Amino acid sequence: MAPVVVLVGPQLGENVGTAARAMLNCGLRDLRIVAPRDGWPSEKAQAAASGATVVLDSARLFDSVEEAVADLSRIYATSARARDMVKPVVTPSRAAEEIRGLAAEGTRCGLLFGRERIGLTNEEVTLADSLLTVPLNPGFSSLNLAQAVLLIGHAWYALGDDTPEHQPAAEGRSVAERKHLFGFFEHLEGALDPTGFFKTEQLRPTMVQALRNLFVRAELTAREVRTLHGVVTALGGRRKDQL
Amino acid sequence: MAPVVVLVGPQLGENVGTAARAMLNCGLRDLRIVAPRDGWPSEKAQAAASGATVVLDSARLFDSVEEAVADLSRIYATSARARDMVKPVVTPSRAAEEIRGLAAEGTRCGLLFGRERIGLTNEEVTLADSLLTVPLNPGFSSLNLAQAVLLIGHAWYALGDDTPEHQPAAEGRSVAERKHLFGFFEHLEGALDPTGFFKTEQLRPTMVQALRNLFVRAELTAREVRTLHGVVTALGGRRKDQL
Numbered sequence: 336m337a338p339v340v341v342l343v344g345p346q347l348g349e350n351v352g353t354a355a356r357a358m359l360n361c362g363l364r365d366l367r368i369v370a371p372r373d374g375w376p377s378e379k380a381q382a383a384a385s386g387a388t389v390v391l392d393s394a395r396l397f398d399s400v401e402e403a404v405a406d407l408s409r410i411y412a413t414s415a416r417a418r419d420m421v422k423p424v425v426t427p428s429r430a431a432e433e434i435r436g437l438a439a440e441g442t443r444c445g446l447l448f449g450r451e452r453i454g455l456t457n458e459e460v461t462l463a464d465s466l467l468t469v470p471l472n473p474g475f476s477s478l479n480l481a482q483a484v485l486l487i488g489h490a491w492y493a494l495g496d497d498t499p500e501h502q503p504a505a506e507g508r509s510v511a512e513r514k515h516l517f518g519f520f521e522h523l524e525g526a527l528d529p530t531g532f533f534k535t536e537q538l539r540p541t542m543v544q545a546l547r548n549l550f551v552r553a554e555l556t557a558r559e560v561r562t563l564h565g566v567v568t569a570l571g572g573r574r575k576d577q578l
Numbered sequence: 579m580a581p582v583v584v585l586v587g588p589q590l591g592e593n594v595g596t597a598a599r600a601m602l603n604c605g606l607r608d609l610r611i612v613a614p615r616d617g618w619p620s621e622k623a624q625a626a627a628s629g630a631t632v633v634l635d636s637a638r639l640f641d642s643v644e645e646a647v648a649d650l651s652r653i654y655a656t657s658a659r660a661r662d663m664v665k666p667v668v669t670p671s672r673a674a675e676e677i678r679g680l681a682a683e684g685t686r687c688g689l690l691f692g693r694e695r696i697g698l699t700n701e702e703v704t705l706a707d708s709l710l711t712v713p714l715n716p717g718f719s720s721l722n723l724a725q726a727v728l729l730i731g732h733a734w735y736a737l738g739d740d741t742p743e744h745q746p747a748a749e750g751r752s753v754a755e756r757k758h759l760f761g762f763f764e765h766l767e768g769a770l771d772p773t774g775f776f777k778t779e780q781l782r783p784t785m786v787q788a789l790r791n792l793f794v795r796a797e798l799t800a801r802e803v804r805t806l807h808g809v810v811t812a813l814g815g816r817r818k819d820q821l
Contacts, residue, residue: 360714360719423747426741428743469732472604482603485729486728492713506667
């Protein structure tokens with residue numbers, strides 16, 4: 336149960352469109368629009384939505400915030416600035432945790448976004464349980480409507496997403512078995528021996544270790560080991576011609 | 579040491595401007611631009627930056643990605659799609675952790691962002707250590723340039739930000755001492771007694787508990803307790819007139 340996005344008094348159709356796009360990026364589909372200044376439906380919104388028409392086509396229009404949130408049980412008012420109001424203030428990630436927890440209990444939540452320049456009125460904020468503020472560079476914190484929807488929507492999306500934080504380079508590929516790596520080491524070191532690369536027998540073990548560590552660290556795939564064999568053969572061949 | 583943002587071959591000046599705005603929102607200031615299609619400097623970029631001129635004015639122009647990243651030691655190539663390349667893939671939050679860790683060791687990192695429609699070429703991606711992909715709705719994952727910069731920049735910003743996730747409603751206010759709450763309970767219950775609200779003496783304790791729990795849960799400030807005294811007095815007065 337994803338949170339509902341309520342755009343309160345949006346001025347430009349374009350901004351409703353880009354907000355709808357940001358919603359769909361984050362898997363949010365329930366858009367409610369309160370008293371849009373330039374009317375509804377909006378061709379400019381459609382053009383700016385870059386294909387997020389499923390969100391715009393099912394958007395619902397309301398005359399007041401009270402009507403738009405009437406069926407919701409927990410409401411967050413987004414605000415760029417602190418309000419002199421006795422109300423908790425939460426970050427997007429905290430709100431996302433709360434919303435997912437409440438959804439699991441069957442409680443539907445809504446996110447209020449205010450007008451482009453002036454935001455939500457204090458009367459509108461009073462209808463919400465919590466203020467929701469995105470931590471940003473305090474010297475330059477103004478976001479446009481779609482960016483605010485994107486950052487807050489993405490905090491919600493990310494909590495439910497199971498993409499691994501880090502997928503190793505060889506993900507889904509055949510990582511070289513260690514014996515193939517050892518075979519490559521022998522090939523490389525054997526090709527280097529006659530060239531004088533190792534300078535002295537005393538220096539050789541340290542230099543071999545440095546080379547082996549470099550290639551072990553690269554976490555080579557089986558295919559890359561074959562490529563490296565080819566590289567040594569190619570260079571070794573040239574070297575022999577030069578001898 | 580914040581990461582450097584490298585915009586590779588941006589087509590529209592507007593997008594460079596909105597990307598600069600997103601950068602400054604997240605405290606990123608080092609912008610490098612590789613071969614912008616419509617030239618540089620750009621009036622459209624300035625107009626779209628909504629005041630983030632400090633970023634645009636210090637932006638540096640390069641002819642190639644190689645030159646733009648020459649002084650960096652760890653590079654992330656942003657990509658909306660998987661590439662058939664042996665390279666780790668990380669999320670924005672993982673990249674943010676790595677970048678902050680590396681910065682602490684004096685290693686400077688860069689984030690490559692590709693052209694609006696076609697992204698980075700495979701040759702450009704090959705210059706990077708890791709692919710950086712923002713997890714989004716797989717059915718609708720296209721972001722514009724500024725939105726990509728914002729989501730990735732914000733992951734980095736948020737890691738260094740100490741805004742509490744949750745600031746209680748009464749933050750910075752005088753929370754009511756419990757004795758003042760008890761005083762209010764006595765006032766309320768005493769005003770209710772003669773009205774028959776509690777129906778019977780057996781029911782009274784349960785109803786009192788329900789009322790007290792409600793007001794305790796609200797975590798009232800000292801001022802709100804005074805307001806509620808006023809409410810009870812006002813209503814009680816009316817009630818007496820009606821008796």
